[in-house]
Amino acid sequence: MATTAPKAGAFPSPYEIETPPGCEGWEEMYPYYALFDERRRDTDENRFWFWNSMHFPVPMPAFDVICIDSPYQAVGAWQNRVFAVPPAMGIDYRCVNGYIYISGNPVTDPAKIAERAEFFQRRAGHYFQNWPELYAKWRAKMEALIRELGELEVPDLPEYEPDEVAFGDDRNTAFYEVLDAYGRALRLGDLMWQHHFEFLLLGYGAYGTFAEFCKGHLPDIPDQHIAQMVAGIDVILFRPDAELRRLARLAIETGVHQAFEQGRSPNQIDAELAETEAGRNWLAELEKVKDPYFNMATGDGLYHYYRSWLDDPSIPYASLIGHISALRAGEQIDRPTDEIERERDRLAEEYGALLDDASRASFNDLLGLSRTVFPYVEEHKFYCDYWFLTRWWNKIREFGALLARNQFLEDGEDVFQLSRYEVASALDELVLTWATGGRPLGPQHWPPIVARRKEILAKLADWTPPPAIGVTPEAVTDPMTIMLWGVTTERVQEWARQQDGGRTLTGAPASPGTVEGLARVVRSVDQIGDVRDGEILVCGSTSPAWAPIFSKIKATVTDVGGVMSHAAIVAREYGLPAVVGTGRATAAIQTGQMIRVDGSEGTVTLL
Amino acid sequence: MSRYTRPLQQLSRSDEPSVGGKSANLGELLAAEIPVPPGFALSTAAFEAFMAEADLERTAEDALAAEIRATPVPAAVREEVTHAYAALAEAVGIADPPVAVRSSAVGEDSQQATFAGQQETYLWVRGGEGVCDAVRDCWASLYSPTAIAYRARLGDRAGAAAMGVTVQLMVDADVSGVMFTCSPVSGDPSMVAINASWGLGLAVVGGEVSPDEYLVSKVTREVVRERVHAKDVQYVPDAGGNGAVRVDVPDHRREMPCLNQAALNRLVDVARRIERYFGCPQDIEWAFARDDPDGLFVVQARPVTGLAKKAEMPKAQSAMSLIMSSFGAGPAKDP
Secondary structure (H helix, E strand, O other): OOOOOOEEEOOOOOOHHOEEEEEEEEOHHOOHHOOHHHHHHHOOOOOEEEOOOOOOOOOOOOHHHHHHHHHHHHHHHHHHHOOOOOOEEEEEEEEEEEEEEEEEEEOOHHHHHHHHHHHHHHHHHHHOOOOOHHHHHHHHHHHHHHHHHHHHHOOOOOOOOHHHHHHHOOOHHHHHHHHHHHHHHHHHHHHHHHHHHHOOOOOOOHHHHHHHHHHOOOOOOHHHHHHHHOOOOHHHHHHHHHHHHHHHHHHHHOOOOHHHHOOHHHHHHHHHHHHHHEEEEHHHHHHHHHHHOOOOOOOOOOOOOOEEEEOHHHHHHHHHHHHHHHHHHHOOOOHHHHHHHHHHHHHHHHHHHHOOHHHHHHHHHHHHHHHHHHHHHHHHHHHHHHHHHHHHHHHHHHHHHHHHHHOOOOHHHHHHHHHHHHHHHHHHHHHHHHHHOOOOOOOHHHHHHHHHHHHHHHHHHHOOOOOOOEOEEEEOOHHHHHHHHHOHHHHHHHHHHHOOOOOEOOOEEEOOEEEEEEEEEEOOOHHHHHHOOOOOOEEOOOHHHHHHHHOOOOOEOOOOOOOOOHHHHHHHHEEEEEEEEOHHHHHHOOOOOOOOOOOOEEEEOOO | OOOEEHHHOOOHHHHHHHHOOOHHHHOOOOOOOOOOOOOEEEEEHHHHHHHHHOOOOOEEEEEEEEHHOOOOOOOOHHHHHHHHHHHHHHHHHHOOOOOEEEEEEOOOOOOOOOOOOOOOEEEEEOOOOHHHHHHHHHHHOOOHHHHHHHHHHHHHHHHOOOOOEEEEEEEOEEEEEEOOOOOOOOOOOOEEEEEEEEEOOOOHOOOOOOOOOEEEEOOOOOOOEOOOOOEEEEEEEOOOOOOOEEEEEOOHHHOOOOHHHHHHHHHHHHHHHHHHHHOEEEEEEEEEEOOOOOOOOEEEEEEOOOOOOOOOOOOOOHHHHHHHOOOOOOOOOOO
């Protein structure tokens, strides 16, 4: 990436960012290599880093750093070492005040680029040509992995080992079983991330190429039309809500819908249903679809905060209440798949007809390939980020519970305040003292550390990270940065201009229309409940699992995201104006502020 | 048998050399069942008859226009125009119907060059005499200093001066404007770009107001971009019955968008039909009649000129080679 020397009004140096008061020592939560270290200053200070608020909108708890390391290990391994994407190696990350900044490593030597191109063409070509077959294998691998995770037991530490250990063959003592289970849990996580990125770059790449082609030939084509032409009709991501719609209809048909009263908790609803036969039947029906469809996450899955619908049914129950009241009001709630399919084909045909013959041939070829790869792009979220990851966090919670039962932690949930190495260390001491009968130091050692970190994280949550740090690039050329994060040259220039604080934010026009309303800034998923009817959602980014609140809001604005961001997809489904990738909406806008969102122009104005 | 006038609905493209581009195009639009206000065309023969009778040879070029305006229209032409106008009045059931009288130059409205704005348009003309006077004024406009300079710039391509005239029933427009069947800025062929303002089309065509601007997808009818401006003035028929006058737009309408989605849909439908009929991007003048929600009329269509030449696109590329280049891996090699 070409860069220029830092100048006034540009992004701050990563080495000049101050620690918010009371957060001293935040660095201890993170690996040494994740910091802007003086020993690397000469290179780190002269790079362009942008805040990855799409994946890491809030400060990282120490354990969750594994969801930075593993993905970047995996994406780099595939991108750089398997496919050898010619101009781009992997992505480096650094942590500042708990927030994650990333920067791609470019390949600039033309000879090296040519050498990598050979690999890329052969290997990526193989994937594109055999996509459906390879993807079917992938799904089988993921399902096996999820099963293996489910079968992984976190043993307890007994007073006496059972007889089997003494008399049976191949039995291990609990010290080994605990350490082994922890190691295996971490390895399964790594394996998920390695699967996650096997197809992702190529999938996004095919789609991105189609999108660029469309914009080259049809410069004013709305992004959503491009997405509509490609989007899957019957992908697994839509199934959970489809099941909820079916269950809503069933509730009305069997007369148990009265239980779903606005404002009731899932427990209250379940309790009322359990009182009648029809209600119990409905609950049994619900039970049948929970696995796998309630493995949806309440957020994008990279933090332990995001639980699944199984853990926290408030989102699906809110959805059920909404569907039931819509049905009773005579509204059509089904996703009109036939209509969506017809419209997708009509768009493709009409746009194709507007092109000359040669361009139409390329258009149709690209569209065909994009449609082939797109189910992966949509479905990997369900398999990896939701289904696997919510269960995996729960597995880690079991180790937290073990530590808490032994007073190493006050609460099992506190396990996430320790790094994965610290958890390994705590488990080491726990099984050591269990084995020896000696006095553990852990119960005195860990709780104060946890308490201090919770305090720091709470304070860091109020700090507003700049959208980018380091030097301003002349041009963003890294295809991955553009494809996956929507960070383009124009976007970066806009961020740089906004460093002086204008009243208008610019982002990508993601869903058309203009509305004014009160802003609701949501920094993490647990604040979703605060959103009121008719507000404009302002957030770092969203995931499809947030869909139910889209029926409440008037528009949405995000910090990061492009054509493909989930906020954009969901906003379009709901017909709400959306501006994505503003870089700083959550920083510039306060809850309760009046704003205007122009989803056709991609602007947000503070009124 | 008429020598000098023909009803618009009888004309087609092949009549362009004798009636000029505008009249011939309107004939084509009528054939395509586009709603076009009825009217008739004066042929170049009428102009030639006029020029033959007028004695202009010794007149200096810069005095020609004034000289033409002072010369009487030949009786045979006058009679035929009056007759055609009376027939129009009968056909539409209005006594002395208001008409627009516009030049229809030969060579105008072609893809090579547009004479747009180089000749006069006379709006809300009434009565046979008035029409004849306006026709003569149109002919005179061919010799205005700007028209002469424009032809000089085009050199050979302009050809010899010959002019037809279009006489067309006036639409008392509530809203009118211009639309392109592609984006004039980006050239995007999937868009219809619409400019609209209150009243007769003069204000938009003459650039006297900042019109409301709409960019509408041909494919979904969605408004992709919309800019509503303050529209300060409009042209309306003169209360006296002749001509159009410029008046202030009433305050409450000034910042009001002048088209709704239903109106946009109808415009896009008509734009697509016209473009499909002619087979190339069109520049269309249209009007919605006052007090008649169904009254959309097209008063002119011509090929879009001045579009940026498309960069030479390489031959069809396979998806694979395009994807390879977006990953910076160059075109794919054949396996």
